[in-house]
Amino acid sequence: MDLFGETSDWESKLKPILKKYKGERHPLQYQNTYQLLVMVVLSAQDSDANINKIAPALFEKYPTLKSLSQANSETFIPYISKVRNYPTKAQWLLEIAQTIKNDKEIPLTMKELIALKGIGRKSANVILRETNKPAEGIIADLHVIRVAPRIGIIKESKDGNKVEKDLMQILSKNIWSEIGMAISFLGRETCRPKPKCEECLLTDVCYYYATEVL
Structure with missing residues (x-):
């Protein structure tokens, strides 16, 4: 062998x-690239099932990157408080939202994705695969x-x-x-x-x- x-x-x-x-499709139940990005960051060291459970309320409150960019830790954290390591992930996601601000501006290359807080190669590979971009x-x-x-x-x-x-x-x-x-x-x-x-x-x-x- x-x-x-x-x-x-x-x-x-x-x-x-x-x-x-x-x-x-990946087991994360996302509806668009914005939701995928957020859920991938939240799912690190946590289960996809747990992230799927908290996602509906989270995205009802924050349906776009623009709405998330206007949030602060105090308003955002209650929606992700059942996620492992949520204080750090909240900081990462708020920083990503304030950096990109617009769903259409979400980068879809390895280099640009891993430059974002909370996104390593594994997360970037998931995002590229799920958005049908060339594998890197x-x-x-x-x-x-x-x-x-x-x-x-x-x-x-x-x-x-x-x-x-x-x-x-x-x-x-x-x-x-x-x-x-x-x-x-x-x-x-x-x-x-x-x-x-x-x-x-x-x-x-x-x-x-x-x-x-x-």
Whole structure:
């Protein structure tokens, strides 16, 4: 079995999940790019389900970047107080809103996105993928960090940026946009911390399955 990038054929090996999850929307239930931006910032170290729960009231009160730019911490925080690390995230989002001010001015390149407070490469990759912009990297969320080494594509690392960099060196650029989310969905549904290998589409290429299950 080829391991840790020793093959250039990972694209074909991963086709079953690329096919299954192609174009599937991110679990954050956003309605537009403004909502996506805000929800991505809020979701760091928190669950998508929690962010989806608080989103309706938040966006009813602050439907645009312009309305958010006119808020202050005192008025804004009650709407996100159930979010992990909400005081810091409130500062980030208010600063983003005051910097950009207009929904149509939201930047959609990696360089411009990561220049904003609270947005790292993972968040930027999600925003670029969900807005159908050309991929400049690979989404490496906590599911990808767990699952990609387990499959055997890369060596294990807890550092999301390293995981992304390693995946970018191994995987063809034409699948960058979809593969991160496909691995993430696999991790959410099947390759859980306690994996459901009997339901997995990748058992014939998976290092974990070959060494731990068989």
